[in-house]
């Protein structure tokens with residue numbers, strides 16, 4: 001990919017490139033360096049990424065030893081290698097990639113000098129033959145080798161299934177190409193090429209045949225091929241893909257790493273979602289660059305599977321936390337949705353490539369959905385608070401984090417954000433695709449014609465877009481292909497996984513220089529083929545009513561529920577926008593009137609949806625039964641991407657449409673009206689009246705004392721009023737097989753009298769059994785406070801799901 005506007009670099013590139021690649025994608029993106037956002041939505045986010053996120057993430061890498069590790073490996077520091085995993089190197093490379101993109105659009109001498117310094121550490125850390133993996137090279141300095149997850153055991157390429165040597169390499173190649181294209185400097189590129197040459201000589205038909213456990217190097221190698229013209233790098237990418245699912249002298253890694261069958265025979269998205277989507281992107285690259293139709297057919301089949309059965313409404317993928325993985329068909333739980341930020345980014349990378357292969361707008365529909373929702377939710381408005389998983393529902397346990405031990409997501413944000421302008425336009429021969437609508441200006445070449453195109457719009461808040469076309473020499477004949485988003489054609493996704501509940505009569509419209517044109521898209525685009533004059537103006541109008549969306553009935557967790565959308569934005573209801581902060585018990589009838597308006601004061605300026613829902617709650621009836629009571633409450637729904645900026649609490653994308661699926665709040669009890677406190681953990685879990693399915697149920701909120709072990713702990717209720725109490729019931733948390741919490745060794749119950757804690761008399765027993773309530777009946781006492789003292793088992797921690805009190 002050439003970078004328009006950097007003629008010196010482009011010239012240098014031409015001199016250096018041995019031979020032009022014989023084939024590539026039939027469609028070429030207009031590079032991000034040629035597309036300048038001037039809008040109120042993306043530009044501020046990109047500026048925050050440039051001025052906050054990138055420097056912040058570099059400082060986090062310094063703080064956590066990620067950068068020092070290169071110096072340690074290179075003999076420039078006598079400190080010990082620090083970190084939790086061998087893949088920590090990749091974070092630095094991803095941020096360098098993002099910084100290089102940032103330099104490409106905004107020169108910054110200080111940043112460039114900082115990168116030079118980092119690249120110096122890379123050079124020092126690289127072994128003579130090109131090997132570069134700081135953990136291995138610096139391993140003798142590691143203080144606690146047990147802390148280093150997935151390390152090579154005996155030799156440096158050892159444990160390639162989980163040690164990430166090749167994953168790191170892939171990110172370094174991407175960073176090297178970005179740095180070279182941004183600055184014209186070959187420093188990092190030379191390091192990358194030396195490493196790639198070593199990889200090519202080690203991994204081949206006559207050498208090692210084990211593919212990387214975590215895909216990524218395939219994308220990096222394709223980029224090295226494009227920038228050097230050396231076919232061996234492309235061959236190497238294909239070699240790694242060809243090894244997957246083929247047990248030649250090795251044991252297969254299995255579906256977790258998409259190593260269960262040859263890639264060209266795969267039809268279903270399985271396993272670790274980031275690995276999977278990077279692999280599908282790599283397969284698309286190989287399909288485009290080699291013309292191998294088996295690859296094309298395989299990614300087409302897998303795409304149908306994801307978009308038809310495994311895609312969240314937010315464009316996120318990866319349903320399961322266990323294995324960070326794709327689930328089965330239609331397995332799309334909301335509270336426990338994993339939807340890793342990296343997987344959403346990878347989904348954009350893959351869908352963009354699918355578009356470049358096929359030229360169909362449906363791929364951009366998926367990209368746009370991921371971009372505005374599942375990706376953007378991963379980065380806070382401040383540019384330095386992150387989500388790793390992006391669930392579609394919260395009971396209050398989720399919060400943005402300043403960093404992660406495994407920091408793949410923040411560093412991925414660093415590099416992805418500056419590349420977004422590169423998704424707006426693309427060209428094929430005399431066709432110009434307009435894929436995304438963002439206010440701003442682009443200057444690029446279409447054939448031999450220089451062209452400026454200016455977009456004016458308030459998208460995604462408003463569906464009116466004005467495009468001004470200025471060919472340098474007019475008239476200029478070309479085909480302008482305007483994407484008519486699926487959501488504007490009544491189809492939220494290009495499958496039957498989600499559909500709009502309501503019909504909307506207003507259709508998209510199109511005008512050329514004020515004259516209406518037909519707006520009937522083919523494969524997602526309306527084409528205008530004409531002799532363009534400078535100043536020609538195209539106006540698009542996409543009506544943006546509030547839409548109700550329902551899911552395919554096979555999606556169990558969405559059955560009977562509705563979500564709200566407007567344009568490309570998915571909305572959610574959050575605790576801060578509802579009285580008492582309760583949203584999981586809300587019911588939104590189909591006939592409830594919904595309105596939308598822009599709130600400049602809220603969350604950096606967002607469109608909101610307002611309406612009246614029904615808050616549902618159980619109440620006791622005179623005959624001892626219970627019925628559901630409904631109470632109207634006004635609510636405000638905000639864009640999903642902007643949630644979790646106002647404290648922790650409930651959030652949901654999907655709302656019940658009827659009483660059958662509503663989740664009413666339980667009737668108030670002695671426990672639920674008590675004030676809970678504890679010696680550790682989150683005491684609000686004790687009396688939230690949400691029932692666990694088992695002691696190991698991680699989806700239900702629980703209190704735990706981990707990492708404390710073997711200690712004596714307590715939980716306490718201050719009752720709303722003095723009450724006669726005769727029994728309590730405790731449901732223990734125990735995550736045997738997963739974590740370090742076990743049922744406790746013993747416990748006892750105290751009650752408060754005159755400010756003193758006294759043990760209850762004649763207790764029926766203090767059970768420590770799993771998967772049930774442990775009931776303790778005793779001689780009734782009238783009290784204003786109860787306390788449970790818990791003795792933890794030696795070497796084990798403990799926790800409680802729920803603590804009930806019987807008056």
Ligand SMILES: [Zn+2]
Nearest residue numbers: 340342408409
């Ligand atoms: Zn990640």
